[in-house]
Amino acid sequence: MRALILLGLVGFAAQLVDGSLGMAYGVTSTTLLLAIGTNAAAASATVHLAEIGTTLASGISHWRFGNVDWKVVAKIGIPGAVGAFAGATFLSSLSTELGAPIMSIILLSLGVYILIRFTAFGLPRGNLGKPLRKRFLAPLGLLAGFVDATGGGGWGPVGTPAILASGRLEPRKVIGSIDASEFLIALAASAGFLIGIGSENIDFGWVGVLLLGGIIAAPIAAWLVRHIPPRILGSAVGGVIVLTNVRTLLRSDWIDANSTVQTIAYITIAVLWAAAITYSVRAYRRDKAAEALEAQSERREATPA
Template identity: 40%
Template sequence: MTSLPRNNHITDVPPQKSEGNQLFPVFLKLNNLHTVLVGGGNVGLEKLTAMLNNSHDAAVTVIAKTFLPQVEALAAGTPKLTLVQKAFVDTDLDNADLVIAATDDVELNAYIRQSAHDRKLLINVADKPDLCDFYLGSIVQKGDLKIGISTNGKSPTVAKRLKEVFSEALPDELDTTLQQMSQIRNKLSGDFAYKVEELNRVTAILVGGKKPPSFNAIKLVVWSAFVAFLAITITSLWFREPAFQSFVTNVNPQFYYFLGAGFVFALIDGAIGMSYGVTSTTFSLSMGIPPASASMGVHLSEILSNGIAGWMHYRMGNVNWKLFKLLLIPGIVGAATGAYLVSSLEHYSVYTKPLVSLYTLILGFVILSKAININRKRTTAKIKRIPLLGLGGGFIDAVGGGGWGSIVLSTLIAGGRHPRFSLGTVKLSRFFIALVSSATFILMLNGKHWEAVAGLVIGSALASPVAARISNKISAKAIMFAVAVIVILISLRSVGLFIFKLI
């Protein structure tokens, strides 16, 4: 039996020489290896803590003449951590797989290194990069995601600073995405190439949200065909069917006003994740629509628009399911209660209308505040009472015709939640909130102002596919400022007219 020459490679392309960091990163299963750490002082504690933070079940033997109390405390709570109080001898490495020298004795560290190399063992010598076979780099961890950072031994301090940057930039909810991706991968059928293509498509959002060109091309063709078909159909009916022309000309002009308003408000909502309810309600009140009917129109239009937006966020992996479950039921209860209450007071709209205008005025200032602070770093601890937030948000949203985004989304983000996952979760849950509120309004109210409702429904639905994707295209801060100013001015006008009538 002949053996292949040692230079017989799979490919004829020679490896390319590169400059800079020549280290090859690996992730070790320390719980399956035996690590011998020599040194029980501050350096030894630092090395030991780094290992146990990443692998609590790591099998580590620490050898030193004396130990810091912190090292002894770690040993008390770590089953596979063994402390041996003695001077180091080379036979201590007989059963080792990895070695770390963390003493302040230069000669002892050199002796440990030689003993390790005599046994073909890899060793890390603290603060001596030239003597190391491997480095303990800074680690960023988000659940199952782990990222190692190396500066090639040049500056551990820079590595620590980069760790802080990445830890803050990467959302905690990214671990949820990993779990979902694992489930998707296990459910995929087909050959390897198909699976790779599907996983690339699903994870495209992580690198900027772009889909593969083929997907964009197909989507563009479908939407272009739909718009062209709609234009041809309406034009043909207008010129060839007098009955259709008569129907269109007899439609209440309010329908067209609300059609355009619904489209614009849905686009704004897609850009900043809030304000559809407050802008639509403010506009409806200014057009003479009573509060309950205005809220019904807003929520009916949000069923389809938020259903589409929620589905798209789900497809992009932007939904935190644990957060979704905590918001949903309390939000539904609050929405149903609020819709019932405001519907019961529909006959007193002359009094409830200024109260709702006052509410939209407050929300206007809330949005303005968010616009001012949009780029400021938030250090508030994550909000814990999610069900209470959902209950209050659902109730106020139904009573005032909006506020789920302004209240719930802004509170989640201000409380430390990641904006992308918060937006996706709030959008999807909003679909169910709008569904329950709308059903309650329909049962409680007689059919009125349907031209306004229909305009909002159709306008927001047409904008939904675009709205979910424009958040990175335009300045959210500028839009929030504009929305806040408009809402404040219109709300002040409504409240002022009511006060003027009383006088």
């Protein structure tokens, strides 16, 4: 019962982050499932089956708040589904001993990317309003879908920053469109896993609990995307993912680090993580203060003498 409650809370928290940031539901949930000993393919399959419901709820919520560009959804979602099916088939063919470390490396890489991206740069805002081309979105979707299925998450961490970096779509619509298109990726990946490993290797009770937590969080996240600072949230989530997957790798047969090395690694990561969050908070406050001063200056210029 305690494990199910924990999974429900993880599903809630992961969807709250994903719906607000456009990433990290799969990465966060899969990281936890690996940490408690679930095999790599089963962990990714469990998360993707839950995501069929959570992404549908999230997409509808974002659509109701006007956060979705359906042209972007179509251009990136269909190639993404092809990549996700291929990734699920690939991961299903790997042994458990090989699959877990490989997935942890992918998750760790995504966690480092999220941590650095949001801590150092925040959300880019340039070229707003320019069209997003199919020749950019289709390969991006194919790659993001493959990474998502093999890593148990990655659709958001790959897709969201890439579109944000283009500066052609406002952040809330990037997040809403990525979340809405993820429904197609979840369907395709789930089909690939069911064919590859069969339903007997999946705990549908876990799927249901993750799904329930995510569905509850989806409308809250779609509303929060307009109000919470993504820079701070990105730094916080990135640190969790890095710390957890470093732990998995250090305890794997590949490394098998002793307790002293593990302790030093955890302390180092914790210090860097705290520094990243502190920097993000200060940067956010600095940017808000600059925006307030700019707005005040514009009001003064607009006021007749």
